[in-house]
Amino acid sequence: MNDMRLTERAVTQTAKITARGVQVHYGTNHALKDVDVDILDKTVTAFIGPSGCGKSTFLRCLNRMNDTVASARVTGKIEMDGQDIYDPRVDPVQLRAKVGMVFQKPNPFPKSIYDNVAYGPKIHGLARGKAELDQIVETSLKKAALWNEVKDRLSAPGTGLSGGQQQRLCIARAVATSPEVLLMDEPCSALDPIATAQVEELIDELRAQFSVVIVTHSMQQAARVSQRTAFFHLGHLVEYGETGHIFTNPTDPRTEAYITGRIG
């Protein structure tokens, strides 16, 4: 299966997000050093690397979630569709509607399944009227491959679902605001293998509409779901390229060492 994937990489080459010289400091800690990345549209990009290498930090730069960390300072340039997302005129709230995020631990709101998905469209005013909102909720849940499991109990609390369902609910919630980019921070690390497989399958489907960026600890997962892979180590972007290339023929010795399990 993986080998099949490696050969069918017909990806579009338009860059959705371009990052140039991105540096992140947490107080005195230099967490991310000079990262240049082009994230392609309609592609799954995986960030791999050992713990504390800066991959999550970089992911959180892409929707300015680092703004909520008081000590974080981001320099460099990150452009989405040619617009600098760190321009002072950019409202992070608007940016986050375009760049959805799914977190490591499933974190549905303690509200009903319906309200979980409808919350984003509501606050962004994406739906005129109840019927339209219903429609958004349904399509989002369908995109997250959760509709069939929950369509009869939309008013049940989202926290009552199983872990894998909760994570797909979070994906549905992120998808509901019609983002252009979907950021996933280790979305499967709290899930069992079956739920993981479901979410991975879903990620592959989401690629048709979104540019997906996924941070993962599992190299197998990166190999399974992504078309491009970036390897981070100690705050540096060591290597970035075709997933197949990174896994079969890495150019940097550190990448090779990580992939073969000698570091990390």
Next chain:
Amino acid sequence: MTDLSAAAPSSSPHHRGGASLIAPDARTQARNAAERRFRRFGLSAVLLGLVALVVLLASVLGNGVSAFRQTYVILPVTLEASVLDKAGNRNPDEMKKVTTLGYGKLMQEALIAALAERGIDTGDLKPKEIMALLSKEAPADLRDAVLADPSLIGQSIAFPAFATSRVDGYFKGRVTMDSAARDANISPAQLQLADAMRAAGLIETRLNPGFLTRPDASELRPEAAGLGVAILGSAYMMLVVLVLSLPIGVAASIYLEELAPKNRWTDLIEINIANLAAVPSIVFGILALALFINIAGLPQSAPIVGGLVLTLMTLPTIIIATRASLKAVPPSIRDAALGVGASRMQTIFHHVLPLAMPGILTGTILGLARALGESAPLLLIGMVAFVRDFPAAPPAGFFDPASALPVQVYSWTQRADPAFAERASGAIIVLLVFLLSMNALAILLRRRFERRW
């Protein structure tokens, strides 16, 4: 491994290996003994607390429950129109010309007539001494009843008049024949008459709703004293405290917890808030006296000033409780809301605050309960004054003089007549009932709003 264990003292592994699992070794015995000791300490501490609680409740209830019952003289009295309404037009304004003296005379005559009718021997008691069995408040009560309902005039009614506190005390066991012999206010002969009247059905002890509804009464008429003004004053103050401290406290907490930058200044503010919670309440009283009465010129004894000072006292409690419950909301909820593009305000008001609500409400109600029982700062702003007039309806009533429950307890315990000690205990019961119901409300709200995530 083997080398290491060989190098270790040989006795130890030998001892361990050879020890029985059933017979505990010395170390285990010592550990178990320590645990048993600790359990006994804990248990005795709990028992001590329980005993203290039982003693407290028993003493308060034992002294105070009787305050809710009062001895009445059931006086058959004919309300003569020729005495009470000389003009004959039932106009309360003109009827007011008849003072309590007039009513007192009427009652005295009625009482002596009633005794004669029932053949009760009054011995050599003078009419004035017979009349002394009734409270000094009784003529005023009858006058109030007549002025409130002029149609009573001309009728014969059985008016329940308060018996004087000594007679009341006699039937409650507080006053004895021995103590009456030494008492200038009552004589054994009067008590014998009271006994006879009780046998004839002229005196009975019944529930006294006036204890909760009547205003305070003077030193000489404890039987007429009630908690009405104090309850109303406390209620007004709690209203002021709630309206001011909940929004201010929650807003301050949200700002400090969610929006303020974490730096030296916010640390300083945090420490100061924690310290403010520990400031003796009387200090707040002095502050209120200086700030609200001397500088701002607000009236003394007014619930608005009491409410303001109690607000100052309650704020730190509410802020600390609110910040704790905001902190307890998992950060993943904030991430989730921010992640779908909610603004900070939307994140706080749609997600964080509802989850923190049970904790905030509990903290607020406990803060209010503490404020309700607070007396020291109120003494300094003049709420210890003798107030007989009910404050008006809010908002004007906030500026009228009023009393407060704990202060009423304090001022009653200051008075000489032992009847006031009974009433102070009764007031404590009322205060405790309010506190308990507030705590019950806190628990109820917490259960109702609590949601898991």
